[in-house]
Amino acid sequence: MKKSVYWGIGLTAVFLGITFALKNPELVDIRYYFGVDFSAPVSVVLLITFLLGSVAGYLAALAGRLRLRRELNKEKKEKLRIEKELAAMRALPIKDAV
Secondary structure, eight states, X not given: OHHHHHHHHHHHHHHHHHHHHHHOOOEEEEEOGGGOEEEEXXXXXXXXXXXXXXXXXXXXXXXXXXXXXXXXXXXXXXHHHHXXXXXHHHHSXXXXXX
């Protein structure tokens, strides 16, 4: 069920992208630093912008995931240390209080 919903969303996005590209064939002039100039259709410029934004968002999320993974590994090591300490304490003989 989930897979078919994703396929439907994907196909809808592709359909909208293709129809947008067909309805907007005009060229747009792009000027950037250091004399970089080029012309491209509006749909290509929007696609490049979307892809750059997606990559930037992925990299921003990746930094947070790496931090969380590091923290998780630290907590796992702490858990193992505590488990070893607990096992050692359980092995100690019990002294009778008189």
